[in-house]
Amino acid sequence: MISAPRIERACADAWPAQVDEPLGGWRLRAAGGFTGRANSALAVDDPGLPLSDALAAVCDFAHQHAISPMLQAVQNSPVERDLPRLGWRPCDGHAAGNDVAVLLGPAVPPDAAVPPAVDPRDIGRPPTDETVPDADPAGHRVEVLEEPTAGWWELTVGAPEPTDAARAVLTGGGPVGYGVVTGPGGTRAAVRGAVADGLLLVARLAVHPEHRRQGLARALMAAIGTWGVRHGAETCVLQVAADNTAALALYEGLGFREHHRYRYWTPCEDRTL
Incomplete structure (x- = not known):
C-alpha cells in the first residue's frame, strides 16, 4: 500500500518549488505565487517542533518570500484536525479548488x-x-x-x-x-x-x-x-479538484481511483506580521 505521505513527497519532488526548505519532515516552499502546491508548506510527517511553533515558522517563511502563509495538509490527518483550534481555516476561495482528490492508477x-x-x-x-x-x-x-x-x-x-x-x-x-x-x-x-x-x-x-x-x-x-x-x-498519480466531475469521470474510465484528499489552510489572523 502506497502511503499518502510518500505520494505527497513524490509530488513535491516532481513539482518543485523555486525555494524548498525542510522543517523537520515538513517542506517550506515558495515559487512567486505560481500554484498552491509550490507556494505552501507541505505538512506531512513530523516538523520536529510543537505544531504552534511549526505554524509560526510557516508564516515567517512566507513573509520572507512575499507569499501568503499557506499549509497543504492531508484531509483528516492529525495535523489537519488540530489546525482549527490553532486559528487556521481552509482556503475555500483557492482558485483551483481547495478540496483536491489524489487519484492512483496504472501508468x-x-x-x-x-x-x-x-x-x-x-x-x-x-x-x-x-x-x-x-x-x-x-x-x-x-x-x-x-x-x-x-x-x-x-x-x-x-x-x-x-x-x-x-x-x-x-x-x-x-x-x-x-x-x-x-x-x-x-x-x-x-x-x-x-x-x-x-x-x-x-x-x-x-x-x-x-x-x-x-x-x-x-x-x-x-x-x-x-x-x-x-x-x-509503475503507478500514475493525478491531483484533481473534487468538484471537477468531467475530469474525474475521464480518469475513472481509465482505471483511476481516489487514494486520499488534501486541502490548503491559512491562518485566520496572521500574528507574525
Whole structure:
C-alpha cells in the first residue's frame, strides 16, 4: 500500500518549488505565487517542533518570500484536525479548488491507446526518418518531448512565454516529459509528466476547446504513461479538484481511483506580521 505521505513527497519532488526548505519532515516552499502546491508548506510527517511553533515558522517563511502563509495538509490527518483550534481555516476561495482528490492508477491505462500511426516504442525518442509517424486520419500527431514548445506553454499556462516562476516549476524536477498532440493549425492538446520515487505525476492536461471529445486526452494519457514506464514509473498519480466531475469521470474510465484528499489552510489572523 502506497502511503499518502510518500505520494505527497513524490509530488513535491516532481513539482518543485523555486525555494524548498525542510522543517523537520515538513517542506517550506515558495515559487512567486505560481500554484498552491509550490507556494505552501507541505505538512506531512513530523516538523520536529510543537505544531504552534511549526505554524509560526510557516508564516515567517512566507513573509520572507512575499507569499501568503499557506499549509497543504492531508484531509483528516492529525495535523489537519488540530489546525482549527490553532486559528487556521481552509482556503475555500483557492482558485483551483481547495478540496483536491489524489487519484492512483496504472501508468498506462489499459483502454487508452495511442493513435495507430504512432508506435509507442518511439514516444520520447528523438525523431528520425524511421520514427517520425505520419499524421493519423484526423490530422493528429502524438509525441512526448524533452522540452516544452510555445504551443505547449500556450495551452498549459495561457501564454507562449511563461513567467520565471512557472518555467522553474514546470521544467524542474525530473525526468520530465511534455506530451503534445499537434495537427494542422498547431498544438491541440498538452500534458506534463514527471517521475519521482517510482511514481508518475501527470498534470496540466489541457485540450484546445475546438478539439475536445476526439479522444486526445486518452491518447495523451497513453503516451505520457508509456514515457513514464520507460523512466521507471509503475503507478500514475493525478491531483484533481473534487468538484471537477468531467475530469474525474475521464480518469475513472481509465482505471483511476481516489487514494486520499488534501486541502490548503491559512491562518485566520496572521500574528507574525
